[in-house]
Amino acid sequence: xxxxxxxxxxxxxxxxxxxxxxxxxxxxxxxxxxxxxxxxxxxxxxxxxxxxxxxxxxxxxxxxxxxxxxxxxxxxxxxxxxxxxxxxxxxxxxxxxxxxxxxxxxxxxxxxxxxxxxxxxxxxxxxxxxxxxxxxxxxxxxxxxxxxxxxxxxxxxxxxxxxxxxxxxxxxxxxxxxxxxxxxxxxxxxxxxxxxxxxxxxxxxxxxxxxxxxxxxxxxxxxxxxxxxxxxxxxxxxxxxxxxxxxxxxxxxxxxxxxxxxxxxxxxxxxxxxxxxxxxxxxxxxxxxxxxxxxxxxxxxxxxxxxxxxxxxxxxxxxxxxxxxxxxxxxxxxxxxxxxxxxxxxxxxxxxxxxxxxxxxxxxxxxxxxxxxxxxxxxxxxxxxxxxxxxxxxxxxxxxxxxxxxxxxxxxxxxxxxxxxxxxxxxxxxxxxxxxxxxxxxxxxxxxxxxxxxxxxxxxxxxxxxxxxxxxxxxxxxxxxxxxxxxxxxxxxxxxxxxxxxxxxxxxxxxxxxxxxxxxxxxxxxxxxxxxxxxxxxxxxxxxxxxxxxxxxxxxxxxxxxxxxxxxxxxxxxxxxxxxxxxxxxxxxxxxxxxxxxxxxxxxxxxxxxxxxxxxxxxxxxxxxxxxxxxxxxxxxxxxxxxxxx
DNA sequence: GCGGATCAC
DNA sequence: TATGGTGATCCGC
Numbered sequence: 001x002x003x004x005x006x007x008x009x010x011x012x013x014x015x016x017x018x019x020x021x022x023x024x025x026x027x028x029x030x031x032x033x034x035x036x037x038x039x040x041x042x043x044x045x046x047x048x049x050x051x052x053x054x055x056x057x058x059x060x061x062x063x064x065x066x067x068x069x070x071x072x073x074x075x076x077x078x079x080x081x082x083x084x085x086x087x088x089x090x091x092x093x094x095x096x097x098x099x100x101x102x103x104x105x106x107x108x109x110x111x112x113x114x115x116x117x118x119x120x121x122x123x124x125x126x127x128x129x130x131x132x133x134x135x136x137x138x139x140x141x142x143x144x145x146x147x148x149x150x151x152x153x154x155x156x157x158x159x160x161x162x163x164x165x166x167x168x169x170x171x172x173x174x175x176x177x178x179x180x181x182x183x184x185x186x187x188x189x190x191x192x193x194x195x196x197x198x199x200x201x202x203x204x205x206x207x208x209x210x211x212x213x214x215x216x217x218x219x220x221x222x223x224x225x226x227x228x229x230x231x232x233x234x235x236x237x238x239x240x241x242x243x244x245x246x247x248x249x250x251x252x253x254x255x256x257x258x259x260x261x262x263x264x265x266x267x268x269x270x271x272x273x274x275x276x277x278x279x280x281x282x283x284x285x286x287x288x289x290x291x292x293x294x295x296x297x298x299x300x301x302x303x304x305x306x307x308x309x310x311x312x313x314x315x316x317x318x319x320x321x322x323x324x325x326x327x328x329x330x331x332x333x334x335x336x337x338x339x340x341x342x343x344x345x346x347x348x349x350x351x352x353x354x355x356x357x358x359x360x361x362x363x364x365x366x367x368x369x370x371x372x373x374x375x376x377x378x379x380x381x382x383x384x385x386x387x388x389x390x391x392x393x394x395x396x397x398x399x400x401x402x403x404x405x406x407x408x409x410x411x412x413x414x415x416x417x418x419x420x421x422x423x424x425x426x427x428x429x430x431x432x433x434x435x436x437x438x439x440x441x442x443x444x445x446x447x448x449x450x451x452x453x454x455x456x457x458x459x460x461x462x463x464x465x466x467x468x469x470x471x472x473x474x475x476x477x478x479x480x481x482x483x484x485x486x487x488x489x490x491x492x493x494x495x496x497x498x499x500x501x502x503x504x505x506x507x508x509x510x511x512x513x514x515x516x517x518x519x520x521x522x523x524x525x526x527x528x529x530x531x532x533x534x535x536x537x538x539x540x541x542x543x544x545x546x547x548x549x550x551x552x553x554x555x556x557x558x559x560x561x562x563x564x565x566x567x568x569x570x571x572x573x574x575x576x577x578x579x580x581x582x583x584x585x586x587x588x589x590x591x592x593x594x595x596x597x598x599x600x601x602x603x604x605x606x607x608x609x610x611x612x613x614x615x616x617x618x619x620x621x622x623x624x625x626x627x628x629x630x631x632x633x634x635x636x637x638x639x640x641x642x643x644x645x646x
Numbered sequence: 647g648c649g650g651a652t653c654a655c
Numbered sequence: 656t657a658t659g660g661t662g663a664t665c666c667g668c
Contacts, residue, residue: 019654134655192655278652278654379647381648393649395649
């Protein structure tokens with residue numbers, strides 16, 4: 001039984017353990033649990049796919065480290081750190097401790113709802129979910145059973161595990177009850193999933209002359225009285241911190257982070273970076289590769305991060321280190337929605353007619369959903385997962401609004417046809433470039449004059465269009481020019497809530513998110529040359545990328561010396577790669593850095609390519625498997641963060 | 647606009 | 656022993 005260790009890397013073992021390792025309800029011996037999971041998975045197609053992804057990530061990390069080493073040569077680290085420190089001062093100035101933000105998170109939600117319906121489950125290890133576990137009871141978690149884990153793996157970890165089917169209607173109803181309670185404390189409640197939400201209780205505290213702790217006790221008590229379910233909560237000055245805090249005393253507890261800069265810094269210092277929303281397993285590994293395990297490590301490695309800004313996201317990480325994030329709490333707006341889709345997993349099938357049947361089913365399901373919720377869209381994206389677990393997407397845009405099953409099915413067929421032969425285990429359709437048919441209808445009647453218009457968070461216009469006499473029906477055939485034309489309601493602006501930016505241009509970072517906020521996260525991707533080169537055919541081939549593309553350091557005045565530098569004025573800069581001093585503007589500086597980087601990166605890539613030969617084709621039928629040239633050069637990697645600015 | 651990847655619940 | 660579904664974001668073409 002100890003034989004597996006030979007081929008398994010630590011990273012693969014950890015990856016196989018699932019995305020929610022390190023969550024609450026820790027089990028005793030994680031090592032033993034991971035071994036059992038790896039053992040049970042070994043040899044399966046799922047396992048092979050995870051292995052492939054793990055290897056790709058390993059390569060991506062290698063590229064980043066090579067870039068780092070190259071860039072560090074001759075770099076003036078002292079100067080770079082000084083610049084990072086300057087940025088920290090600027091970010092610190094943005095800190096806002098004036099709002100009391102609460103993150104409420106239901107404890108083992110699905111499992112506890114099941115418990116209400118069947119009290120005999122109390123004290124037993126059970127989990128909700130069929131093939132994949134949604135939620136495990138705390139007793140089951142002690143065995144290592146976690147959400148996202150396959151049911152049969154969970155059974156291996158806990159032979160006595162009771163697996164329950166999901167009852168979404170139950171969860172949904174109770175979920176609404178919970179939110180109704182929370183809204184009494186903050187009508188602008190921001191729902192983040194069916195079992196959690198953010199509140200800004202600042203006004204409530206003032207109106208009722210309460211302290212945050214007492215108020216949150218009352219909130220939790222109110223939820224319990226209404227549902228018989230416990231909820232944990234975090235009290236902090238912003239959403240990110242509140243979310244992290246809600247996990248601190250879970251279950252049935254609350255944690256109040258002091259509203260004090262130094263206390264927050266202390267709190268962040270030893271916090272595992274993985275706890276930050278947006279930093280998942282991949283980003284965790286990437287950051288770990290440069291020595292960052294905790295938020296405090298961000299400061300220690302600020303020079304490295306500065307040099308790898310493009311890959312790691314300097315600004316995001318510095319904000320994280322400081323414990324700064326958005327404190328804007330606002331309900332999800334319908335017009336923020338960007339896509340609607342449906343997908344289904346089934347036992348692998350290769351028969352074309354059967355696959356088309358599945359596609360038709362999905363098209364019908366999606367049409368129903370779009371109809372019920374009044375959405376139309378212009379882009380249809382087909383998604384399919386091979387029996388090897390590799391996922392692909394193919395998209396097509398239309399000049400008109402799509403709403404009907406026939407159109408969805410036709411688009412799907414057109415997109416999948418060139419991919420045959422195929423053996424797939426999942427198929428799905430998603431529609432984007434949405435048009436809100438409810439808004440379209442509303443804009444038609446007189447009532448439009450009484451309803452505030454909401455702008456799309458991003459910036460401009462909102463919908464509400466004029467056309468169509470008065471019915472909502474089938475706009476799919478309306479002339480697009482007209483249908484596409486939106487109209488802005490006069491007199492309403494919509495973007496008010498911003499906090500004042502102080503001197504920084506960047507005001508709010510993340511708030512537009514429906515869920516919490518941060519679309520952030522680092523990581524970077526490497527795309528290319530995956531170890532297994534198979535893939536569906538058609539379309540684009542691997543073209544080679546050649547231009548550098550990036551400039552490390554995205555800020556106007558990144559590392560260079562001068563603190564004051566407008567956007568494009570000339571200034572003296574030290575190239576972090578070759579250490580030359582250049583008098584130029586930022587654009588040219590970046591171009592220069594790209595040049596320096598590409599030289600080193602290409603050289604490294606060549607060395608690596610020659611040292612490595614085979615690209616193993618994992619069977620499977622992808623027609624033209626490319627494999628041609630692995631990477632021309634590395635700049636692929638990068639962590640995407642949130643949209644920090646702009 | 648497209649496709650791959652990551653993330654969260 | 657059968658490893659989910661929905662939605663979003665970001666990057667690099």
